[in-house]
Amino acid sequence: MSMHIEAKMGDIAPSILLPGDPERAKFIAENYLQDPVCFNRVRGMYGYTGLYKGQPMSVMGTGMGIPSMLIYATELTRDYGCKRLVRLGTAGAFDPDLKLMDIVLSQATSTTSAINDYILPGHFAACADFELLDKAYHLGRDRGLRIFAGNTLCNDHLYIDDKPAYAAKWAAYGVIASEMEGTALYTAAARYGAKALTMMSIVVTNFGGDGSHEGGVSAEDKEKNLIDMIELALDTAAQ
Ligand SMILES: O=P(O)(O)O[C@H]1O[C@H](CO)[C@@H](O)[C@H]1O
Numbered sequence: 717m718s719m720h721i722e723a724k725m726g727d728i729a730p731s732i733l734l735p736g737d738p739e740r741a742k743f744i745a746e747n748y749l750q751d752p753v754c755f756n757r758v759r760g761m762y763g764y765t766g767l768y769k770g771q772p773m774s775v776m777g778t779g780m781g782i783p784s785m786l787i788y789a790t791e792l793t794r795d796y797g798c799k800r801l802v803r804l805g806t807a808g809a810f811d812p813d814l815k816l817m818d819i820v821l822s823q824a825t826s827t828t829s830a831i832n833d834y835i836l837p838g839h840f841a842a843c844a845d846f847e848l849l850d851k852a853y854h855l856g857r858d859r860g861l862r863i864f865a866g867n868t869l870c871n872d873h874l875y876i877d878d879k880p881a882y883a884a885k886w887a888a889y890g891v892i893a894s895e896m897e898g899t900a901l902y903t904a905a906a907r908y909g910a911k912a913l914t915m916m917s918i919v920v921t922n923f924g925g926d927g928s929h930e931g932g933v934s935a936e937d938k939e940k941n942l943i944d945m946i947e948l949a950l951d952t953a954a955q
């Protein structure tokens with residue numbers, strides 16, 4: 717048992733999927749894992765372990781934002797020994813070439829957060845594990861998915877004035893999409909000797925000005941239409 721997870725040692729598999737939304741974790745467990753057992757209900761942050769293609773696999777929500785992810789990713793890697801962590805989330809596009817429901821792999825995270833500014837004598841570059849990144853990219857390509865890898869922004873803010881201008885500034889430096897937990901995941905994984913990858917489905921475009929303004933995907937569609945990404949995440953996390 718850790719401070720925020722009630723599981724016993726051994727209840728959580730070395731490979732774990734991490735959606736932000738705990739309901740999405742429940743959906744994945746109920747629809748993709750064989751014989752899922754719930755290992756966490758603390759704070760409603762559901763976590764399950766079952767079998768995927770014969771191997772132990774876990775899935776757990778992380779909540780929204782860097783502090784929430786940092787707490788869960790730290791406890792999972794430091795206290796429960798998780799070794800392969802794949803976040804599957806939603807994101808807003810900064811790169812105008814991205815379309816709704818495209819899949820983005822976070823190769824590295826730029827960030828507005830200061831979480832790492834005071835723990836090292838320089839600036840830490842939070843990046844994906846190369847093996848997971850390479851595997852996810854090639855699996856995605858082989859499946860004919862629209863999949864992209866690049867620098868992504870891990871933002872403390874979701875609501876920002878004049879989002880098109882903001883998005884353009886990051887896009888000018890090659891930052892392709894924005895989410896809110898990636899830096900925390902990569903930092904905890906690096907610190908505690910685990911491999912991590914963030915993959916995201918684009919649910920909002922932030923370009924504006926040319927008619928391609930924000931076009932959201934409904935919560936129901938987000939839930940149902942993430943199937944390609946769920947299957948990609950499971951096959952990436954599996955050993
Ligand atoms: O869909 P999830 O994984 O929650 O990810 C994205 O969605 C939330 C904002 O709506 C933030 O957590 C952001 O990172």
Ligand SMILES: O=c1cc[nH]c(=O)[nH]1
Pocket residue numbers: 806807808809874894895896919920922
């Ligand atoms: O623009 C967006 C959309 C979803 N999630 C984010 O973090 N940003």
